Amino acid sequence: MKVVKFGGSSVASASQMKKVASIIHSDAERKVIVVSAPGKRDANDIKTTDLLIDLAEKVIDGSDYNQALSRVVQRFEDIVVGLEMDNDVLEQLKENIINVIESHQIDAWTMDALKACGEDGTALILAEYLKQSGSEAAYVNPKEAGIVVSDEPGKAQVLPESMERLYQLRNRNEILVIPGFFGFSEEGRLVTFSRGGSDITGSIVAAGVEAELYENFTDVDSVYCVNPTIVNQPKNINVLTYKEMRELSYAGFSVFHDEALIPAFKKRIPVCIKNTNNPDAPGTMIVAERPDQQGEVVGIASDDGFLTLFVSKYLMNRELGFGRRLLQILEDEHISFEHAPSGIDDMSVIIRESQMNEHKERKVVARIENELEVDMVSIERNMAMIMLVGEGMNRTIGISGKATKAFNDVDVNIEMINQGSSEVSMMFGIKAGGLDRAVQSLYKAFFAI
Amino acid sequence: MKVVKFGGSSVASASQMKKVASIIHSDAERKVIVVSAPGKRDANDIKTTDLLIDLAEKVIDGSDYNQALSRVVQRFEDIVVGLEMDNDVLEQLKENIINVIESHQIDAWTMDALKACGEDGTALILAEYLKQSGSEAAYVNPKEAGIVVSDEPGKAQVLPESMERLYQLRNRNEILVIPGFFGFSEEGRLVTFSRGGSDITGSIVAAGVEAELYENFTDVDSVYCVNPTIVNQPKNINVLTYKEMRELSYAGFSVFHDEALIPAFKKRIPVCIKNTNNPDAPGTMIVAERPDQQGEVVGIASDDGFLTLFVSKYLMNRELGFGRRLLQILEDEHISFEHAPSGIDDMSVIIRESQMNEHKERKVVARIENELEVDMVSIERNMAMIMLVGEGMNRTIGISGKATKAFNDVDVNIEMINQGSSEVSMMFGIKAGGLDRAVQSLYKAFFAI
Numbered sequence: 001m002k003v004v005k006f007g008g009s010s011v012a013s014a015s016q017m018k019k020v021a022s023i024i025h026s027d028a029e030r031k032v033i034v035v036s037a038p039g040k041r042d043a044n045d046i047k048t049t050d051l052l053i054d055l056a057e058k059v060i061d062g063s064d065y066n067q068a069l070s071r072v073v074q075r076f077e078d079i080v081v082g083l084e085m086d087n088d089v090l091e092q093l094k095e096n097i098i099n100v101i102e103s104h105q106i107d108a109w110t111m112d113a114l115k116a117c118g119e120d121g122t123a124l125i126l127a128e129y130l131k132q133s134g135s136e137a138a139y140v141n142p143k144e145a146g147i148v149v150s151d152e153p154g155k156a157q158v159l160p161e162s163m164e165r166l167y168q169l170r171n172r173n174e175i176l177v178i179p180g181f182f183g184f185s186e187e188g189r190l191v192t193f194s195r196g197g198s199d200i201t202g203s204i205v206a207a208g209v210e211a212e213l214y215e216n217f218t219d220v221d222s223v224y225c226v227n228p229t230i231v232n233q234p235k236n237i238n239v240l241t242y243k244e245m246r247e248l249s250y251a252g253f254s255v256f257h258d259e260a261l262i263p264a265f266k267k268r269i270p271v272c273i274k275n276t277n278n279p280d281a282p283g284t285m286i287v288a289e290r291p292d293q294q295g296e297v298v299g300i301a302s303d304d305g306f307l308t309l310f311v312s313k314y315l316m317n318r319e320l321g322f323g324r325r326l327l328q329i330l331e332d333e334h335i336s337f338e339h340a341p342s343g344i345d346d347m348s349v350i351i352r353e354s355q356m357n358e359h360k361e362r363k364v365v366a367r368i369e370n371e372l373e374v375d376m377v378s379i380e381r382n383m384a385m386i387m388l389v390g391e392g393m394n395r396t397i398g399i400s401g402k403a404t405k406a407f408n409d410v411d412v413n414i415e416m417i418n419q420g421s422s423e424v425s426m427m428f429g430i431k432a433g434g435l436d437r438a439v440q441s442l443y444k445a446f447f448a449i
Numbered sequence: 450m451k452v453v454k455f456g457g458s459s460v461a462s463a464s465q466m467k468k469v470a471s472i473i474h475s476d477a478e479r480k481v482i483v484v485s486a487p488g489k490r491d492a493n494d495i496k497t498t499d500l501l502i503d504l505a506e507k508v509i510d511g512s513d514y515n516q517a518l519s520r521v522v523q524r525f526e527d528i529v530v531g532l533e534m535d536n537d538v539l540e541q542l543k544e545n546i547i548n549v550i551e552s553h554q555i556d557a558w559t560m561d562a563l564k565a566c567g568e569d570g571t572a573l574i575l576a577e578y579l580k581q582s583g584s585e586a587a588y589v590n591p592k593e594a595g596i597v598v599s600d601e602p603g604k605a606q607v608l609p610e611s612m613e614r615l616y617q618l619r620n621r622n623e624i625l626v627i628p629g630f631f632g633f634s635e636e637g638r639l640v641t642f643s644r645g646g647s648d649i650t651g652s653i654v655a656a657g658v659e660a661e662l663y664e665n666f667t668d669v670d671s672v673y674c675v676n677p678t679i680v681n682q683p684k685n686i687n688v689l690t691y692k693e694m695r696e697l698s699y700a701g702f703s704v705f706h707d708e709a710l711i712p713a714f715k716k717r718i719p720v721c722i723k724n725t726n727n728p729d730a731p732g733t734m735i736v737a738e739r740p741d742q743q744g745e746v747v748g749i750a751s752d753d754g755f756l757t758l759f760v761s762k763y764l765m766n767r768e769l770g771f772g773r774r775l776l777q778i779l780e781d782e783h784i785s786f787e788h789a790p791s792g793i794d795d796m797s798v799i800i801r802e803s804q805m806n807e808h809k810e811r812k813v814v815a816r817i818e819n820e821l822e823v824d825m826v827s828i829e830r831n832m833a834m835i836m837l838v839g840e841g842m843n844r845t846i847g848i849s850g851k852a853t854k855a856f857n858d859v860d861v862n863i864e865m866i867n868q869g870s871s872e873v874s875m876m877f878g879i880k881a882g883g884l885d886r887a888v889q890s891l892y893k894a895f896f897a898i
Contacts, residue, residue: 242763243761243794243795246763246764246793246794247792247793247794249793250793258763258764259764259767262763262764265763310869312692314691314695314711314714315695315707315708315711317785317787318708318785320780320783320785321776321780323776323786323789324773324776324777324779324780327770327772327773327776328773330773331769331770331773334769336766336767336769337772338766338791339790339791340772340789340791341788341790341867341868341869342787342788342789342867342869343696343869343873343874343876344695344696344698344699344836344874345692345695345696346869346873347869348869387793395862396862397856397857397860397861397862398857400849400853400856400863400866401850401853401854401856401857403853404849404850404852404853405850407846407849407850408846408847408850411846412846413844413845413846414849414868416868416869417849417866417867417868417875418790418791418866418867418868419790419863419865419866419867420759420790420791420792420795420796420797420865424792424795425792425793426866427792
C-alpha cells in the first residue's frame with residue numbers, strides 16, 4: 001500500500017488534477033491520497049490558502065467578505081468546470097465555507113476552519129473526480145480518518161492515539177482521499193498544523209497505515225546533488241538516506257519540512273519525491289538504509305552567512321566543564337550553534353550570523369571574558385560552510401584527500417574541518433568569497449566524471 | 450638577565466655539578482639559578498627526594514630512621530667530596546635535616562620540610578662551590594626570595610604578592626642560587642609544590658624578575674618533532690610557540706609540566722630547553738610569537754587510548770542546548786573530553802579511555818538515552834589521535850591535502866577530522882592499529898625532505 005501526497009502545484013488547476021488522477025490510476029497500490037490546497041498556477045497567481053486567510057480576516061474583522069468569498073469559490077469552480085464535473089461538489093464545498101462563516105464566534109477557530117477549506121475542497125473534488133473516472137474512491141475527513149491533534153490553533157501537534165486509528169484505514173477497499181493540513185482535537189474541534197502542514201498529514205498517515213512507500217509529488221524531478229544556482233544543471237540524486245537528507249538540508253535543500261518527516265522516519269517508511277509533471281522520472285528515494293552502500297559522496301550542501309566565535313585559553317583542556325560553560329552562555333542568549341571544533345587550548349563555535357546581532361555579540365563576548373577568564377575571544381564573520389554528504393563516505397580511504405585537493409585546485413584555504421564519526425558528512429569552513437568556486441571544484445571532483 | 454633552572458639529572462653528582470658551574474660561568478647573564486634535588490646517576494639509582502620521603506615516613510612512624518638519614522647524607526657527601534669542598538656545607542646541611550626531625554610534631558609539615566631538604570642542600574652546595582670557584586654567589590632561601598604560597602602541604606599554590614617581592618632580586622649583584630620545589634606560607638611555614646615543582650619555582654622566578662630568558666636545563670638536546678619511539682632519530686624542533694608546545698603535549702611531549710609554565714607564559718618570557726650534557730647544542734626555544742612564521746608543520750603529536758562517544762538524534766541541530774546538555778552529563782560524571790566534532794544530527798565526543806571505565810560508561814549511556822531521548826548512542830574504543838601542529842599552518846593552502854594523502858599512502862582511514870580556526874593544529878582520529886604507520890607516513894611527508 002502506498003500513501004501518496006500531492007502538493008499545491010499538483011492540484012492548482014483542472015489540468016494538474018487530471019495528471020493527479022492519472023498518476024493514481026496508473027498504480028493500484030496508490031490507495032491513500034493526501035492533498036494540499038490549490039497552489040499557484042503561474043508566478044503571479046495567489047495560493048488558495050492565502051485567499052482563505054484573506055477571507056477569514058474579513059470575517060473576523062466584520063468587514064465585507066463577499067468579494068473574498070467569490071475569489072475562493074472561483075478557484076474551485078475553475079477546477080470543477082475544467083474537469084467537466086457536475087455542480088454538486090461545488091455547491092457542497094460552498095455550503096461548508098458559508099457554514100463556517102455563519103457560525104463565527106471565536107477568531108482562532110474560524111481562522112483554522114476557513115484555512116482548512118482549501119485542502120478539504122480539493123479532497124472533495126478529487127474523490128468525486130476519481131469516482132466519475134470509474135474508480136471506487138471516497139473522501140475521508142481527518143476526523144473519520146482518526147487524526148487527533150492538540151488544541152493549538154495554527155500549530156496543532158498530532159497525538160499518539162492517531163496511529164492506531166489510522167491503521168484501521170487498511171481495512172477499506174476504496175481509494176481514500178484525505179485533506180492535508182488539519183486534524184481534530186479531542187473535543188472535536190478542527191485545528192490546523194503550521195504552514196506546509198499537508199506534509200505532516202502525509203507523513204502521519206503513511207506511518208499510521210504502515211505504508212510500504214510514501215510518495216510525495218511536487219514540481220521537481222528529484223533532489224539535485226548540489227545547489228543548481230552554483231553548478232549549472234547538476235546531477236540528480238536517486239537514493240538518499242534520511243540522515244543524508246538532513247545533512248543536505250544545511251543548504252536549504254529540503255523539498256519539505258524535515259520535522260514533518262519524523263513519523264515516517266520513526267517507522268522507517270521509505271519516501272519517494274516525484275514530479276507530478278513528469279511522473280515517469282524515477283524521482284529521489286529517501287530510505288532508512290541503503291543496502292548497496294558504496295561509501296560515496298551523494299551530495300554537496302553549501303551555505304554562507306556564518307560566523308566563528310573563537311576562544312583561546314592556556315590549559316583550557318585541563319578545565320573540566322569549560323566547553324559546557326561556553327555553550328551555556330550561548331544557550332542563555334538563545335543562540336544555537338552548528339559546530340564546535342576545538343584544539344587543546346582553543347574552541348571555535350560556528351554560528352549562523354542571523355543568530356547573533358551586534359548587541360548579542362557584545363554581551364556574549366563580555367560574558368566569555370568575565371566568566372571564563374579566557375586569554376582571547378574573537379569573532380569572524382562572512383564565513384561559509386560546505387558539507388560533503390554520504391553515508392559510509394568516511395570509510396572510503398581517499399575522500400578527504402580528494403576533497404582537500406579540490407579546494408587547493410581553486411586556491412581556497414580551508415579554515416575549519418569537522419568530521420565526526422557519524423560517517424555521514426564532512427564539513428569545511430571557508431571564507432565566503434571562495435564559496436562558489438570551491439563548490440564548483442568539489443562538484444567536478446566528485447560528480448563530473 | 451637569565452633565570453636558569455637545572456633539573457635532577459643535572460645536579461645528580463659532582464661531575465654534573467661541575468658542568469652546571471661551567472654553564473653558569475660561561476654567560477654573565479645567568480644571574481638567577483634554580484635547582485632541583487639530585488636525581489638518578491644511573492638507571493638503578495634512587496632520587497634524593499625519594500630517599501627523603503623514606504626518611505620522613507620513618508620519622509613520622511616513630512621507627513628507626515638512622516639508616517635512612519645516612520643514605521641522604523651520603524648522597525650529599527659524595528657530591529661535596531667530589532667537588533673537593535671543605536666539610537662546612539655538609540655539616541650545615543646535616544644540621545638542617547636533624548633540626549627538622551627533632552622539631553617533628555605535625556606529620557604533613559615534617560614531610561614537606563624534609564622533602565625540601567633535597568633542593569635546599571643542592572642550592573647550598575652549588576652556591577658555595579661557585580664562591581670557591583671565584584664567583585660572587587649567594588644561596589637565597591625561598592623565604593628571603595619572597596616566594597609566598599598557600600598553606601596546602603604537598604600542593605602549594607604561589608600567591609600573587611610573590612611577584613613584586615621577587616622583582617627585588619634584580620637589585621642584587623651576585624649569582625643567586627635558589628632551591629626549587631617550595632615556598633613559605635604567610636605564617637612562615639615551609640610548604641612544597643606538587644612533585645616536579647622545581648619547574649614552578651623556575652617559572653615564577655623568571656616571571657618575577659622579568660627575565661629576558663628562562664633556561665631550563667635537562668638531559669635532552671631539544672624537543673623532537675615526532676615521538677622517537679615511532680620514528681627513529683627524528684628532527685629536532687628549534688623554535689616552538691607556547692601554543693604549539695601545548696598542542697604537542699597531547700602526546701606526552703612536554704619536557705616539563707605545562708601548568709608550571711603559566712607564570713612565564715603570562716609575562717611572555719621566552720623559555721629555552723637545553724641539555725646540561727651538551728650545552729652548545731641550540732636547544733628548543735619556546736616563545737610567545739614566532740616572527741618568521743612560515744605556516745609550516747612544526748611537530749606531530751600522537752597518542753592512543755581514546756574512545757569516541759557517538760550520539761545521533763533526528764533534528765538534533767534544531768534543539769537549543771543539546772550539545773550543552775550532553776557535555777553537562779559528562780561533567781556530572783567528572784569526565785573531561787578532548788574534542789566534540791559534530792554533524793547536523795550527530796555529535797562525537799572524544800574522551801581518553803582512562804576517563805571512562807565500564808561502570809561510568811553504562812551510567813553515561815543510560816543518562817544520554819533517558820535524558821536526551823536520542824535515536825542512537827554508542828561507544829567505540831581503541832581510537833588514536835594524531836595532531837599536526839604549527840601556528841599559521843592552516844593559512845597554508847595544501848597542508849590538509851598533503852596530510853590526507855599521507856594517510857591514504859599507508860591505507861589508514863581517517864575516522865574524524867577536527868580543525869578549529871585556531872590555526873595551531875589539525876586533529877585526525879583513526880583506529881589505533883594504524884597509528885605507527887600513519888605517523889611515519891606523516892613524518893615522511895612533512896619532515897623527511
